[in-house]
Amino acid sequence: METTPGPLDAQEDHIGPQGHWGWIFLLAMFAVPTLVLVIGMYAANAPEPTTVAATPTSPRPTPAATTTSPSAPMVTVECDGHTARLPIGEKPDFSGIWNAESDYCDADRPAGVPLTDLEQKAFEKSGYDTSSSVQTLYAVCAQADPDGYYTSGAHRGSPEQAAEIRGALVLCPDHPFADELKATAEGGEEDAELEKGGRLFHSGTFLVGEEIQPGTYVVTGDIEDCYWERQDRNGGIIDNYFSASARRVEVTIQASDYAFSSDGCGEWRPA
Structure with a gap:
């Protein structure tokens, strides 16, 4: 038996899409205010944002430029195993090397380094031909042997x-032996004057009055096989002498002699 749907059944059957939108509308009516309320409460309780002030940064200082100066050139002095390095451009300090008391030293000065004012003055005094030889003066300064040829004061230098x-x-x-060095130099300077004046001479034959001067002369030391003769204008012998061994030989050359000749005697100097 078929039943005819009543009004209520017909209503339920025809809710359709329009009925669903109604429910959605009702839900929205309640949900939206609730959501707005929650957001408002969260915003009210949220901490205020903190503002961090920017710290001004000062520029880093630029490091000062450093310049490395090259090391000063040195003169190297060696004496009997003792070595000293003396800076060029300063007054040389030999005090350390003098303790070695050496009679012979060697020095090496770098090539190409210009002479200082002090070195230039020393070079001009030395009589050297080339400026590079100034290194020898460092070697002479370093010598400090009390019995040395230059430093004993007992010798006459050339x-x-x-x-x-x-x-x-x-x-x-x-220099610790500056006085002795000066004495050695003075002897050499005196000899230079004597030789220039014809009053200092060695082996050979010399014209009297022109190449050598008349006077009394001596040679001293360990003398062996010494022979001398005074000659006239014709080469004849006025007087002569021979000694196989002696410590001192003396001769007087007359102004009337034409020449004087000697061999093996050594250095003749005024008596």
């Missing part, structure tokens, strides 16, 4: 040695 000593004393005026 004219060349006298000039060398004078040049060295410009570099080291406070």
Whole structure:
């Protein structure tokens, strides 16, 4: 038996899409205010944002430029295993090397380094031909043997040695044997004057009055096989002498002699 749907059943059957939208509308009516309320409460209780002030940054200081100066050139002095390095451009200090008391030293100065004012003065005194030889003056200054040839004061240097000593004393005026060095130099300078004046001579034959001067002369030391003769204008012998061994030989050359000749005697100097 079929039943005819009543009004209520017909209503339920025809809710359709329009009925669902109604429910959605009702839900929205309640949900939206609730959501707004929750958001408002959260916003009210949220901490205020903190503002961090920017710290001004000062520029980093630029590091000062550092310049490394090259090391000063040195003169290397060696004496019997003792070594000293002396800066060029300063007054040389030989005090350390003097303790070695050496009679012979060697020095090496770098090539190409210009002479200082002090070295230039020493070079001019030395009589050297080339400026590079100034290193020898450092070696002379370093010598400090009490019995040394230059430093004992018992020898007369040659004219060349006298000039060398004078040049060295410009570099080291406070040398511990400065007085002895000066005496050696002075002897050489005196000999240079004697030789120039014809009053200092060695082996050979010399014209009297022109190449050598008349006077009394001596040679001293360990003399062996010494022979001398005074000659007239014709080469004849006026007087002569021979000694196989002697410590001192003397001769007087007359103004009337034409020439004087000697061999093996050594250095003749005024008596």
